[in-house]
Amino acid sequence: MKVSGFIAAVFAAAVLAACSSEAPEEIEATGFTKSYEPLTFSELDVPVNIEVIDGITYADGVLIVNKEIPLPADYNPEMQPEVIDAYTQLFEDAKEQGLYFELVSGFRSYDYQAGLYNNYVARDGKEAADRYSAEPGHSEHQTGLAIDVGSYDSAVLLQTSFEYTPEFQWLKDIAHEYGFIIRYMKGKEDITGYMYEPWHLRYVGDKAPAIYESGLTLEEYFELD
Structure with missing residues (x-):
């Protein structure tokens, strides 16, 4: 029909x-x-779980330290084994591409950071130093989860010109596969409080791909107001 x-x-x-x-x-x-x-x-959307355990702040299990959120002065974990494994593998894989990285800085204790910061303040003044150096207790390097890297061949160390090296051009789109993010991003200085640092990598493990894809800083991603 x-x-x-x-x-x-x-x-x-x-x-x-x-x-x-x-x-x-x-x-x-x-x-x-x-x-x-x-x-x-x-x-x-699922609310972010913020916890403070023994004076250390975690957002969904990710350790957070920034200009507003400190670490205890006695927090002294050294460089974390998973971070060493991750950057070692990253460096080895880079060599297969003809790229050569240099580890410039890893773990820093509270006291070591205090010495660095005070020297920078004495040299450049507090306002300038605060743009590129963390006060003691506020440095990601004290977590044992952050590294500074450079280009070995070009000897570009801790300079924004690292952005233009072949190493960084490869790194920026693959670091998350090793658990790292570029912590202090270009154009996000007003959020992170620090100048753009293409050399500063922060290990966040299996959350790195999602954070990378979001294009957000840790502060934005975890809604840390």
Whole structure:
């Protein structure tokens, strides 16, 4: 038996409306009404879990330290084994591409950072020093989860010109595969509080790919106001 053209048209319109990404709240097609509320991004979002354990702040399990969130002076974990394994593998894989990295800085104790910071303040003044150096207790290097790297062949160490080396051009799009992110990003200075540092890598493990894809700093990603 043939379906009339009118009924077929009404049925087709109902199907299209139900499948549309901009579906109306109510569908009136074949004598019934269906009401629904599409899920929004905010409803699917999971709140960040912030914990402070023994004076150390964690956001969803990721250790956080910045200008506002400190570490205890006696926190002295040394360089973490997983970080050593990760950057060692990264350096080895880079060599296969003809790229050569140099480890410039790793773990720094509270006292060591205090000496560095005070020297910078004495040399450049506090306002300038605060743009590129952390006060003691506020350095990611004290976590044992951060490293500074340079280009061995070009001897570019701790300079923004590292951005233009073949090493960095390879690193910026692959570091997350080894668990690292570029912590102090270009254009995010007002958020991180530090100048752009293409050489500073922070280990965040299996969360690195998601953070990298987001294009956000740790402060933004974990909504640290």
